[in-house]
Amino acid sequence: MTPMDKAKKTLKDVFGYDRFRPGQERVIAATLTGRDVMAVMPTGAGKSLCYQIPALTLEGITLVVSPLISLMHDQVHALLQNGVRAAYLNSTLTPRQFTLALDNARRGVYKIIYVAPERLLTGAFLEFACNAQIAQVVVDEAHCVSQWGQDFRPGYLSIEPFIRRLPVRPRVSAFTATATKNVKEDIMRLLQLQNPYEVTTGFDRPNLYFEVRREKNRDQALMAFLREQKDKSGIVYCGTRKAVEEITRLLNENGIDAVGYHAGMPDEQRRQAQEDFVSDNAPVIVATNAFGMGIDKSNVSFVCHYQMPKDLESYYQEAGRAGRDGEDAVCCLLYHPQDVRLNTFLIEHSQEESELDEQTQQIVMERAKERLKQMTFYATTTGCLRAKILSYFGEAPKEPHCSNCSGCLAAAAERDVTREAGMIVACVLAMGGRYGKGTLIKVLLGEKDEKIRERQLHKLSSFGCLKNEREFHLRTLVDELIMDEVLELTDGQYPLVKPGPRAREALLGDEPVRVSFPKEEQQKTRRSRVRMKPAVDKKLLARLIELRRRIAEEQHVPPFIIFTNATLRDMAIKRPKTRSEMLCVDGVGENKMERYGLRFMLTIQKYEVERM
Ligand code: ADP
Ligand code: ZN
DSSP: OOHHHHHHHHHHHTTOOSSOOTTHHHHHHHHHTTOOEEEEOOTTSOHHHHHHHHHHHSSSEEEEEOSOHHHHHHHHHHHHHTTOOEEEESTTSOHHHHHHHHHHHHTTOOSEEEEOGGGTTSHHHHHHHHHSOEEEEEETTGGGGOTTSTTOOGGGGGHHHHHHHSSSOOEEEEEESOOOHHHHHHHHHHTTOOSOEEEEOOOOOTTEEEEEEEOSOHHHHHHHHHHHHTTOOEEEEOSSHHHHHHHHHHHHHTTOOEEEEOTTSOHHHHHHHHHHHHTTSSSEEEEOTTSOTTOOOTTOOEEEESSOOSOHHHHHHHHTTTTTTSSOEEEEEEEOTHHHHHHHHHHHHTTTTOOSOHHHHHHHHHHHHHHHHHHHHHHHOSSOHHHHHHHHTTOOOSSSOOSSBHHHHHHHHEEEOHHHHHHHHHHHHHTTTOSOHHHHHHHHHTOOOHHHHHTTGGGSTTTTTTTTSOHHHHHHHHHHHHHTTSEEEOOSSSOOEEEOTTHHHHHHTOSOOEEEOOHHHHHHHSOOOOOOOOOOOHHHHHHHHHHHHHHHHHHTSOHHHHOOHHHHHHHHHHOOOSHHHHHTSTTOOHHHIIIIIHHHHHHHHHHHHHHO
16 A cells, blocks of 8 residues: 555545545645645645644654644544544643653654644653654644744744754644745745745635625624624624623624633633534624634634734634635624724734844834734725735735625626716706705606606606616715715705705716715625535434534533534435444544444434434
8 A cells, every 4th residue: 555545544544534625635645755845725724634644654753833722632632532642742731741641652652742832942852852753743833933924933933943953854844824925935944844845725715705894883883794694603803802792792782692702711611602602502702813723613604803903814814714614604804994003002012021132023013014004905905805815825816806705896886977977966956956865866767756746847857867777876876976075965854955066077077976886785796606515404413413512521522523513414414324324424534433423323313213
């Protein structure tokens, strides 16, 4: 069996998947031939398997450097569930636990060890690593090594010296979702990657609809957005803990089942909130950016940012948590110019307790400001939002307009209405400026009612001059002309429409008039992509979810670590009755088959018997 055949077998037997995703196979093949790897893949692409599969195929131990304790924790638990011997070494272990884990590691108990960067150069760990066979060093979230990156972490700078101390240089692979050129170059240089195999999978997520709403009243804008989402599940990201609490209250008061999540909450409460959300008990979670890393909930249908984040890296990572199941999903950013001021303030005060020298602090701060500027461009652009994101990450957009973002829809809905504007002004003049908006629109449309007959308005030459327009468009147009001072609205209880200071210009048609028609209309033109998906029996799925919840409780792990939603859905469609049928379900490997297969098959059988 070639190493690649072995890798494919591992994909199926251990992880239960039939096919590699784009990029995975190439990365694994390169690693197996002994090459270093520089992989840039977006959130949700499946980076973990790219190093976990080689780890199981190669002789020796794989070390994974990871920045986040929660991430390490989840990854290790997920691996254990699949029967992979793995452990983590970080500050949550007591000295005794640490020594114990290291003893196990020395005895070759673990194939994969997750380690915090700060541990690498400490005595005991270094001593272990120098005497063990290290096959591979993996740098997860590798952008943390770069001062250009959004999460610069000084501890990452000890990775390269650590590798140099090892008696035999292992293959080194770096993974990140941040693809800007500077960051990538920094990673390769600072980690001293040797002729790395470079992979960048496409950053586009075609099923995500991007939208920016620039509105004065955020709370109203948020409620309007959530009403459009109806019963769907999603995340509302807030900039501060205080905002999380306020928004959670606002949503609850408006009858939305939302839970709050931020780092300042007691552990137990936070765990509960996460579980309620992941297990679909609460459809909406309101959270700071502390929420999301390592969360594997595939049916997130929307991500709404209540405030603008500090850069596009953060934004795309957080927004990218929507639609990981491939279904259409919405990413909405509520923008207010105030966001720029708040972020600038945060950047200026972010280095106060930093250990960096002054010059480096200055550089880090300037780069943060540059990133904020790019984020602000995104929030205020009138062009294609997707094109803006992709070009920021160094990818040429396939087409200048994606037709699946609010920028593109607004552009499509913008019309040249110079001729119509002139006709409206002429009509207002003919009506002598003595009528309100409603009557004006009736005359334009050519609608006869009693009042119009009485006042002989149907005899005007302007009567019905825009009869082919939609009433909705005419209202928008008249409002725009009032805003542009082409028309004027008098004060009082019955405001009258009169010609404004710029009426003459419009009448002559010197200046082109363009108008964007508002959202209600645009929604209808939104590209809808119909996909054929086999129907899932919702009741059966609910039973499987309930069983998963019980097992997760018994095992003290989050439900998605037992099986993902995608796996349960596939199970509800395939309804396996035998061991080998169960192994055909996406995401069921041998270990999980042994552990849970029977219980799930029994639940399915029982359900079918009841329905007979
Ligand atoms: P990333 O780290 O790139 O954000 P993960 O490694 O967490 O992504 O993977 C995201 C999800 O995709 C996980 O649920 C994982 O089990 C699943 N996944 C990874 N590779 C495959 C594959 N080849 N087939 C099906 N699902 C996969
Ligand atoms: Zn677009």
